[in-house]
Structures are given as C-alpha cells and as structure tokens.
Amino acid sequence: MKKGTYNTIKNAIEMHDNIFIFHHIRPDGDCLGSQFGLGELIKLNYPKKKVFYIGDSKGILSFLDFTHYDESKLTEKDFKNSLGIVVDASSSDRLEKKELILSGKISAMARLDHHPNGADIDYKYNWIDASYAAAAEMVGYLAMKAKWKIDAHAAEYIYTGIYTDSGRFFYSDTSKRTFVVAAHLMKYGLNIHKIHQELSGKTMKEIKFHGEVLSNFESKEKVIWYYVKNDVIEKLNLSYEEANQVNILANIEDNRIWIFFIDQPDGEIRVRLRSNGPKVNLIGREYGGGGHDNASGAMISDPALIPEIVEKAIKLIKDFENENR
Template identity: 25%
Template sequence: MLSQVVELIESKRRFAITSHIRPDGDSLGSSLGLYWLLRALEKDVEVIMRDAVPHAYQQLPGAKQVRVTPGVDQSYDAVFVIECSDISRPGLIDLDKHLVVNIDHHSTTALFGTINWIDSTASAVGEMIYNLCKATGVRVTKEIAECVYTALITDTGSFHYSNTTERTFKVASELVRTGVRPAKTAEAVFASYPWSRIQLMGAVLSTARRDSTGRVAVMRQTAEMQQSTGAADEDADGFVNYPLTVGEVEAVALLKECAPETYRTSLRSKGDVNVARVAEKFGGGGHRNAAGCTLKGTWDEAEQEIVSLLREAVDRANGLKDTTEDASHSSETESVI
C-alpha cells in the first residue's frame, strides 16, 4: 500500500531500484522518476538493471547513472521492484534475499514483495510515482516530470489506449507545466530508432496473416530476421500493434523466436477481448488489451494454439458485448504494457 511505501522511505536510508529485463518506457521512466524523488529526500539510492538502457530512453535524466549488473551485489535497506509480474522478472541474482517493495499497475502481478503497492487503475507506474511525490511532499522537479511523462506516453500509446483516463491527462498537464516539452520527448522516444528497425519491420510485417474469420492476426519474428538486420530487441517495440489498425482485426499475436521452439509472445486486442486470460494459460499475464507469455513447440504448433485461443476470446467478447457495454464503461480501468 502507498502508506507503507511512504513509511518505509521515511524510516530507511539506502535503496536500490530495479525493473524487468529489456526495460521499456514505463519501467525506466518510473524507476528514474523514483530515483529523483528519493534523491530529493536526500536518500542514498541507485538504479540497477540487468540490461542496458535502450537507445530511445538514453536521454532521460539519470539514464547515465543506471548501473548494469547481473545481481544485487550490494547491501540495501530495501529494493524497489518496478512493473514486474513476479520476482524473477528483473533477472537479478540474490534479489529475493532483500526486502522488496513491489510497485506495479498490472492486476495480474504476484504479491511477491514484503510491501506490495498495486494500483490497476493507474495508466502507468509513472502515474503512481507522481502520486508518491504528492504523498511524500516532494516537489515535482523537471527531472521527475520528464521521467514520469515518458512513462505515461509509452504505456498509454501517446494517450490513445483504453487505459488513458481523466486523471492521466491531469497528471500530464502538471508535468508539462513543470517544464516537459511533449514534442521533444515524443521525438526522443518514438522517432530516434536506427534504420535496422525499418528493415526488421518489413520482414516481420511480411509474415502477417489473418485467420479464417479475419478477426485474429498473427506475425512471426525469427531469430534470423533480427540477426540479418542487426536490430536490437527494442527495435521491435510496437510491431504487434500494426495489425490492429485494420478495422475488423480484434486480436493480434506476435511470436518472437528467443530460442529453438521457444517464442516470447506479445498479445494485443481491442475492446472487450481479454488477452490477459489467454496469456495466463501459459504462465503469462498483463491487462485485458495487452499481455504477454511464452509459447513452446514448432512455429505452426505455437501459432495454431494461440490463434485458436484468441479466436475463442474474440467470440466470447462479441457474445457478451451487447449485454456488457454499459458495465464496461464503469469497470476498473486497465492499462497497456
């Protein structure tokens, strides 16, 4: 809970902050926002990650201070774990030997921390870090604002995903008043990729196909595609969303080959199609419209299995749509990862 987090911060001195492997805009923006918050309180704090900061986020204030390490190799009063579904997601050795504060906005997150602050109504963890500033009395500085704003625009898809709320815009408005330049931040995040992204995108989109209903799409990203284009993992960010721009497509799966017959799979959907439930069948999770999991088997076996389950999810949503439309507007807001 928030009150427990505030009490811990007030009573302790030395902290580490980490997030999941292959960090993204919300995980890094929120981690660095929390870093500057704790610095403002004169705490001893550092951000540690297993993987390096992707190019798109290297302009964030404090990004150069992120320490890449395979494990938690120093002593801390507590380690803040940002936007992770379970304690293994940061990929850090000996993390479980420390007092862990679990901060996330995914409703499917395991309660693995000594303290667990989960707010599934927040559009991003960045929104929660903003609330933490208010709760601790820390003024939102330009450094905090730039980090939190990056978290917001990446996890809301520049404010057009279903997790965007009135509160999200209120927070963004205050961040802009603090000194954030939206166009400059958006350019750094969304318009600074290398040419290898274009080459990889072409290869991945060439594999796109739909099922017989036309409502489910699937794409492949082979290891050879990434190797031949020289693309980094983060260069594929957002590819899974492209088929959703087709009007009749309601669910998409992108299978990324990470080992022989093993695929890191991103799932996206529209409206009431719940892909989190599909991901949970494979030990994954996420939100209603954005989730992830790992699939095993041959390419064809993995595709057939996930397409079948997505088709069932689409059918289920369409069958309930007419009777749940009013209820869906008042239900708990879910966010996109």
C-alpha cells in the same frame, strides 16, 4: 485489484536509509521510467538517502540516461536499514538481478505495481492498483499527492513511462487521472515534444522491418499476427526493441487482436498480444504470462503452439462480440 496506497510506499521510503529499486526482465519504458523517476524523486526530496538503481536497460530508449549501479561495489554498510522497491513487476522470475533480492541482504521489500499478479517475494509494503495505466503513473501520482519536489529530469522519466505503457494514451486504462498526472509533470519543465519526437523517430532498418511485417502478416477471423523469425532478425540486424513492435499491426480494418511471435536468443518465443476490446491477458496467463486486459504477453518454447494461440484468440473475439451486442 487494489492493495495499499501511495502513502504505503512514501512511509516505507521515509523509514529507510538505503533504497534499492528493481525493474523487470525484458525492460520497457514503464519499468525503467518508474524506476529512475522514483529514484530521482527520492534523491531530490530526501538527499541524505542513498539510491541504487539495480538492473540492466539493455540499451533501450537510449535518449534517456538509464545508468544502473554496479552491484560489485556494494558494501555491507549499503544494506543497513535498506528498502528494496520492485516497480512494475512482482514475482522473482520476472525480475532483473533477482539474486540480490533473494540473497536476503535487503532489510525489507516493497512493491509498486499496476499488475494484479501474485508474488513469491515477501513484500512488507505493497501498493498495487490495476486501475493505473502505468507504474510510472503511480509514481507521478505519489509525487503529486505527497507534494514532493519534482524537476524536469524526474518528470522526463515518469512521463516516458506513462506515455509508452498507455500506448501513447491509446489503451482503455488511460483515465482522467492519467492526464492529470501528465499535466502536473508539465509544470516542472517537462518537454513532451522532445520525448514524442524521440519515440516516433524511425531508422531505415525499422522502415524495412515494417515493410516486411506488413507484406507477410497472417490473418484469420479478426486475428492478425506475424512470426518474427531469427532469419528476419539477422537479415535486418534488429535490436530487441526493434523486433518487438507489435503495434505495427494495430487496428488494421476490423481485426480485434494482433499478435507478434518473436524468436529469442535462448530458443524461446516471446508472445506479445494486443487488442482493442477482448481481454488478451486471459490467453497470456494460460501460457505463464500476464499483463493487462488489452496488452499482455507470455513465452512459449514451440512454434507449434502458434496456431493454438491464434484459435484461442478467435474464440476470445467471438465471446467478446457476443457479450457486447
């Protein structure tokens, strides 16, 4: 799905004085990297505009500075000729601090997203393109094509978003353009080795969690999965980020789909689906989620649905292999 171009967002930014940038719930490196990368670029290239980072990083990727704005300090003046930009998401139920958008105080809304999902928000400006590996890649491409100034700080945010959402350049939507954008960022003092080192580092409790997963995962007909239950989360004192490392199970022998089911504080179970071929977003969408062909997710409320999801994954693999013989 494609809608709009980088110029759609660039022109919208230029027409407004106050820019609010939003990210999705359960934040990851891409939504935060694209949010702060875009914001830093706006401040660098349009210094008279005010930028408000709206949301909550939940403490992830703490080696980067994700300091969000305190909405209680906003005044009516801040909403005059304002533009809200949602990055890496679409519908209000997927957005952190959505109340500010739904209040109607922001003059116009824009969406910069690499997901094809529909939206229940009236976006006046859209740049949607599912061919990008990350929303951060779109931000980097915008900066490159618009010939914007870039500094090392902005480049660090953007590259982190690209690197994490492309699965460290592993997923199939990684393209020549992905590397062109990354190479462009490196012209501005970006230290990729620092980012790689931060992201590859592991704590002792993460090592113990890896051991727990690798000792107790289940598998059936090229599907491999693990249910991260509350007792494991509590026993190992796992953070949200630490408990969500589905790629611990990536590409083990001939398994094509790997899944994490993760207990959430509200009683729900998060489903994280990954594959090296079959389009697992077909399953994600069945359970109210979405995502990319090979990286998708959803939420379920009953662990009894786990065997059902596994069986659908098995069928998905069989269909994929029959079609690709």
